[in-house]
Amino acid sequence: MGDIAPRELISLADDEGNSVTVNVLGLDPGWSAGLDAEIVVRTPFVSGRIDLVLYASKLESWANALNRLDADEDIAWMEMSRRPSIFIQLTGEHDCPEVVVEDESGSMVTVRVPLVPPDDWIADHKQRLQQVMKYWVPPLSA
Template sequence: MDEWVPVDLIHLSDGREVSLVLRTVERHEAGRARVRADCQITTDFVKARLETNIWLDHLEEWEEALRRLSAGEDASWPQGSRGLELYFHPHENGWLSISVHDPDRLTLALGLEPTPEWIDEHEANLQRLRDACGES
């Protein structure tokens, strides 16, 4: 059996002190609608780890959110979720404002300047997760 490797669906960082990572924490089990994940947020004043789920039926929404962000539009993901929700606002100067909202635990806003290739990298992350979950 292949060794399991966590997949980062989202990995945004300014290369210094600010980052947002949504990482799988277990191998996807066939027939399950979700995979367990951690959302890790780091700033110079906050370090948070939220246990959450990545619902496989929300992956198309993430793909659409990446399309919107690529066009310079705001996006949120997942839509209508009761749990963790992420809101993204791209700025013309390359900065990205992000709001992390979990109704039971945390609301936090942060800003960072991701690499110019961040959309392409996240499309590749999405495909890695789909492959790992047999969703290709």
């Protein structure tokens, strides 16, 4: 693994200062089948972060979510887990895409972030996912 580890699985931001990122922090020391990660939300009004663990199956479900977004469908990612969930609505309440980060089982907080990502954001995120999978999934499988 001589390459630099890819860190940003998701990076959605706009010129208004709104952003939602999912950063891979490294292999989970407590469980070799998981990656430590975090969701970071930043807006001019509210900012926060929450830890999560990603598994190969969650990365695969993100690939499926990206394909649905590419087909102009809204998505829910990690919705059935007991950890944070991410929803992306292509046309939200403000006539622009919205990212909703929900942590019902932990903090019981939901944050809705309207933002206008660049035109090529889905293709960019497919490439980000490929880089993360190429770098991190082989060690998860070992």
